[in-house]
Amino acid sequence: MVTEQEVEAIGKTLVDPKQPLQARFRALFTLRGLGGPHAIAWISRGFEDSSALLKHELAYCLGQMQDSRAIPVLVGVLCDRNQEPMVRHEAGEALGAIGNPEVLDLLKQYSTDPVVEVAETCQLAVGRLEWLQQHPGEAASSGPYLSVDPAPPAAERDVGRLRETLLDEARPLFERYRAMFALRNVGGKEAALALAEGLHCGSALFRHEVGYVLGQLQHEAAVGELAATLARTTESAMVRHECAEALGAIARPACLTALRAHATDTERVVRESCEVALDMYEHECRQDFQYADGLERLRPPP
Structure with missing residues (x-):
């Protein structure tokens, strides 16, 4: 069993810019595997970091967790034009990965974003959500890979x-x-x-x-x-x-x-x-x- 104190310790490694980047990545993927509101909260804190790569991976992991509690922070990242395009793109993709249709209208809005990577990602996310609606009960992923x-x-x-x-x-x-x-x-x-x-x-x-x-x-x-x-x-x-x-x-x-x-x-x-x-x-x-x-x-x- 994982304690809140352990989640906190891993989260502190993730958000500490003094830690080696590879240690922060390992902490991130550990939190992804643990899941739950505390893990989401720690991952969400990382979007204040200066590393576009790290923020990109934060968004990716939140999407892979498929927990609707991550939607508010991902919406905030997608809508924040001060974030790097690759970070906003991954937030849009993560919203599609979670699979909650409540974000469909927002994703349609950003499907015409002036940043082409963001626009194309949101178009894909809309396509995924609409596919899920048209194929209820069917798995959106199949094969040997566990990714969404x-x-x-x-x-x-x-x-x-x-x-x-x-x-x-x-x-x-x-x-x-x-x-x-x-x-x-x-x-x-x-x-x-x-x-x-x-x-x-x-x-x-x-x-x-x-x-x-x-x-x-x-x-x-x-x-x-x-x-x-x-x-x-x-x-x-x-x-x-x-x-x-x-x-x-x-x-x-x-x-x-x-x-x-x-x-x-x-x-x-x-x-x-x-x-x-x-x-x-x-x-x-x-x-x-x-x-x-x-x-x-x-x-x-x-």
């Missing part, structure tokens, strides 16, 4: 047809996202290579999501494209950061080389992503029991 995705995977399983949909910029974004998550669920080298092609098309938001999905898939066939995209300084920092995190998750020697090369990148969000990704790389290589080890760090071994 911005769009349910397509029913199609043919990699060639899914690739065609993924790369067709004339198709609705929601449809392309469904193909993206279906490819992830199919898995294997052919699917990884098809997804990696997506790093060269679509909006920054789309390419960012491709990077995220490749990190989930963890197939080494995508390492070359991910490393090349991370190295491309003309690419959006939002995309490059997700490629860095994907490389940390895949955890092959070539990933380590790429991450070390950008550990001092001029873009803060890329630099910090490499720092977190290097910690993830070590975690994957050591095959530790779990990444979210905030409780283990508090509790002495028996």
Whole structure:
């Protein structure tokens, strides 16, 4: 059983800017796993931080928790034009992930936001909520992954047809996202290579999501494209950061080389992503029991 004092100790690590970023990330994912109002309260306090990367992950975790008690803080972040676009985007995505239709009108309002990443995210979130309404009782996610995705995977399983949909910029974004998550669920080298092609098309938001999905898939066939995209300084920092995190998750020697090369990148969000990704790389290589080890760090071994 977890005590309130333990949740508080983990929360204090999360919101302490003097703590190493990787320790704060581990604390965040521990709170996500614990859930409940106290965890939500501590995560919500982090939106005052100066790190766009950390705030992006705060919003992501609140969405993954699927607790409607997080809606007010996420609405506040989405509506706050002083927050970085990648943070507002993730707040919009999190509102869609929670799945409560009470935010549908707000998401429709922000579907025309002047910040394209925010607008496209809210369009996707509207699509997810409307899909849930049209398919009551059906799971919005399926397959081997436990994440709450911005769009349910397509029913199609043919990699060639899914690739065609993924790369067709004339198709609705929601449809392309469904193909993206279906490819992830199919898995294997052919699917990884098809997804990696997506790093060269679509909006920054789309390419960012491709990077995220490749990190989930963890197939080494995508390492070359991910490393090349991370190295491309003309690419959006939002995309490059997700490629860095994907490389940390895949955890092959070539990933380590790429991450070390950008550990001092001029873009803060890329630099910090490499720092977190290097910690993830070590975690994957050591095959530790779990990444979210905030409780283990508090509790002495028996």
